[in-house]
Amino acid sequence: MKKRMMLMLTGALAVGLLAACGTPKEGADGHGGTHQGGAINALANDNGHGDHGGQDTGGHAADNYKATFTFASGTAKASENTKLNVQVTDTNGKAIHDFEWNHEKLMHIIIVNKDLSYFSHIHPEWDGKGTFTVETSFPKGGEYKVFADFVPKGGSGTxxxxxxxxxGETKPQEKVKADAELVKVVDGKEVTLTLSSAKAKDETTLTFTVKDEKTKEGIRNLEQYLGAVGHVVVLSEDAEQYLHVHPANEKASGPAAEFMTAFPNPGTYKIWGQFQHQGKVFTVPYVVEIQ
Incomplete structure (x- = not known):
């Protein structure tokens, strides 16, 4: 067995929970229809990146599909609600109408800004005719990356x-820096992340240990979130690598929640863990350096 390595970060992060998924800046909560979004001025078909249940982001499934992202208003302005539409087609332009349920949803949308300081995880509604729609808003002007995560009927995660x-007004971009230790305080919970390996291409276990911030007692009654003990998103610092992550035990309830992944290349990665406790979803972000 590989020697277990622990990376820890001490810091306090106050994260407000919202009814929608994610918050401006570090995004802290679950999934709703109305939080975050932005306007896309052009049709979007872009790189495919794995799904939430596997290893790395370059799977072949994405080669078989295209996604078009548009905004009802044509453009997006910071801090204004806008409706985002997503249409999925095959490589010949034929609309895909059948999708599998994936983590209790037909589609997950992840939105991050250029320096990964902003994170949103929301779920669009399917109209049954070829279009997914969600209302959202962006906190600042600038560049954002929108990911559409789905499973075509009979296909694999894409x-x-x-x-x-x-x-809108932009903010200075900050460098994505690895955390020296991986302990965060969010919504009254102290969450520690450990990695079984910090080497690229190793099968790596990400273990989140959740404790009460004041008593330091482990929390053993985490609730199911999207059909599992939690949900984890991992991106490379340039947002070009979107990693597959899956829970080792979906029915776990804490204090430890383990997830499996493999970092494809050395470099800096940001990890967002999302969990639910007492009916509220909280998000904990970490930045790690992989050798």
Whole structure:
């Protein structure tokens, strides 16, 4: 067995829970229809990146599909609600109408900004005619990447993505830096992340240990979130690698929640773990350096 390595970060992060998924900046919560979004000025078909249940982002499934991202208003402005539409077609342009349920949803949409300081995870509604729709808004102007994660009926998990530009005041971009330790405080919970390996291509276990911030007692009654103990998203610092992550035990309830993945290349990666406790979803972000 590989020698277990622990990376830890001490820090306090106050994360407000919203009814929708994610918050401006680090995004802390579950999934709703109305939080985050932005306008995409052009049709978007982009790189495919794996899905939430496997190893790395370059799977062949994405080669068989295209995604078009549009906004009802034509453009997106910071802090304004806008409706995002997503249409999936095959490589010949034929609309895909049948999708499998994946983590209790037909589609997951992940949105991040250029420096990964903003994270949103939302779920669009399917109209049954070829279009997924969700209302959302972006906190600032600038570039954002939108990922559509879905499973075509009879197919495998697929993620398609597109960089989009949002109008409005921008903020200085910060460098994505690895955390020295991996302990975060979010919504009254102290969450520690450990990695079984920090080497690229190794099968790696990500273990999140959740404790009460004040008592330091392990929380043993985490609730099912999207059909599992939690949900984890991992991106490379340039947002070009979207990693497959799957729970080792979907029915776990804490204090430890384990997830399996493999980092495809050395470099800096950001990890968002999402969990539910007492009816509220909280999100904990970490940045790690992989050798």
């Amino acid at each position: 993620t398609l993505s597109k960089w989009v530009k949002v109008e």
